Amino acid sequence: MLQLLELTFEDLAEVFAEHLGKGPFLAGALYREFYKQLNPKAWQSPSIAASPGLPDRLRRLMAFEPGHVVDQVKQDGVIKFVTALKDGHRIESVILPMASHWTVCVSSQVGCRMGCRFCETARLGLIRQLSVEEIVGQVYTARQRFGASVRNVVFMGMGEPFDNFDTVIQAVRVLSDQRGLDIARRYITLSTAGRVDGIEKMAALDMPHLKLAVSLNAPNDSLRSQLMPINKAVPLERLRASLMRYPLKKGYDIMVAYVLMSGVNDGPECARQLADWLAPLSAKVNLIPFNPGSDTPYRSPSEKDMDIFRQQLIDLGVNVQKRAPRGRDLMAACGQLGQAAKTVREA
Ligand code: SF4
Structure with missing residues (x-):
């Protein structure tokens, strides 16, 4: 079929x-x-x-099956919806209203095998890859069922998109087809924990407008290896070398996500190391406050601490923006997806 x-x-x-x-x-x-x-x-x-x-x-x-939505929650305009897949697994997607459009955060896998310590999805391990249909279906559902005027799609939900590379790229082709959903590729972002093989494959595609994001979260190898096991295989120097080779389109930046955890990665020394690491890159940092999951040793930073860290980066010449922790109470914020899938798995 x-x-x-x-x-x-x-x-x-x-x-x-x-x-x-x-x-x-x-x-x-x-x-x-x-x-x-x-x-x-x-x-x-x-x-x-x-x-x-x-x-x-x-x-x-x-x-012709865009997916069966079994649960949805809404708060402050943010909608999290849960789709039941044909084999009973569940995936989560988030619709975020922005000033002039909507962004949909989609999942690319059921679970994830990257094991990031601060991430709710990581607790599931990798259960399976999503198909093209299951990825595109999340955006179709956002438009069709929730009437969302979706302009942006970010692969920052459950899963590491470069762990499911070919499927994700075919999904990008379908999403950006002008005769279909017509999501411009400059509004589609693939976010990786640091799979340099995926960065290299993305660089070799004929898709120069597609956006690349890296989930960094630590400015030195010892801390990053604690938070993100992939760093043991791909240390920061190697990751940066791969980003420096990336054929970035003129006027584009690499998005660098940095989840701030109180007392872990938010000190002045971290700001200095981060600025040094970023210096040769054309990058824009997204500062995201850590969102407490169901059982975690990490804590959110205060608003004041976030502002101090951000100002330190600005003083060091870093292009940085702060993201509001929207959807926190829905477990819909960054690093918090996976509750619904876990519920099914444990049942
Ligand atoms: S942060 Fe992203 S890459 Fe890391 S475990 Fe979570 S879903 Fe996977």
């Missing part, structure tokens, strides 16, 4: 030609009805129904 959510328009036109003996006009009608009209029963559209037998043949050939 083919999944419409896995196909770009060109892919669909090929399917129409090969399997149905039909031309691109009808493929376009189906794609438009599904993605632009957000009709998951697109085979019922008048132009498809006018072609004798085509709706039935499409139903036998292709699935």
